[in-house]
Amino acid sequence: MQQKKDSIYSEYREKVADFVFDKNVVSVFDDMIRRSVPGYATVVAMTKVFAEQVAEDGAVCYDLGCSLGASAIAMRRGLEHKKGCKIIAVDNSEAMVSRCRHIVEQDPSNVKIDVRREDILDTKIENCSLCAVNFTLQFLSPENRDEIIRRIASNTRPGGMLLLSEKICYEDEQEQNFQVKMHHKFKSLNGYSELEISQKRRALENVLVPDTTKKHFSRLSEAGYSQFYLWFKCFNFISIAAVK
């Protein structure tokens, strides 16, 4: 994916507005997420492995909060040797969806990806074998998180899987400070200035509200997942595989 370098927060701003997935963010999104989320490329690439493992012929899979379709495309790679599978990829940002459709069209495959502009709170989940929710639940208001996870779980086939990747926070203040410091160091070594890091942090403050790993586990358990495993972790970012 050929994209512009992210310099959105490089100039000093008197007032930093709340972060939104608008045209400007979409135009640099691939570069932004790779330089901001430690392990992003690994988490996305492994979607193929999980898809190959859990999906059978005719499987219906979901990528909720698909952005530019990176997870859906990795998922597609794991479904290519099965028959009649399809992926439903959902995002509520018009700018994301229109670029995502273009990217998906450029990716030849026999696995259909249906890209929908929709709020994931309105997405009908049916007969789900694999659902990826990568770095998206964190943007939903806390009261909607239980509901969406419950809905995914109750419409997932026995043995089906949810891949949930998130930025997290820690109950222990010392650990919270340590992990955030390491995350900021990671961003700084990826070329972001102190100004960029602090302005983006302010922009995300009221928009991205992380949960603890414990909270994610209790939500998954209450939703009806029988197994949930922390399969990836780097600083304050995790990915969980939850099996129904």
Ligand SMILES: C[S@@+](CC[C@H](N)C(=O)[O-])C[C@H]1O[C@@H](n2cnc3c(N)ncnc32)[C@H](O)[C@@H]1O
């Ligand atoms: C950090 S990005 C996700 C990255 C993507 N999953 C990937 O692996 O590249 C979060 C995405 O969630 C979308 N989003 C946030 N809230 C949403 C909602 N309620 N319904 C649908 N999409 C939503 C945003 O538009 C954005 O594209």
Ligand SMILES: O=C(O)C(=O)C[C@]1(C(=O)O)C=C[C@@H](O)C=C1
């Ligand atoms: O830059 C940060 O600090 C982040 O939290 C990264 C993060 C995310 O986790 O979704 C935030 C917004 C953009 O979508 C890309 C990445």
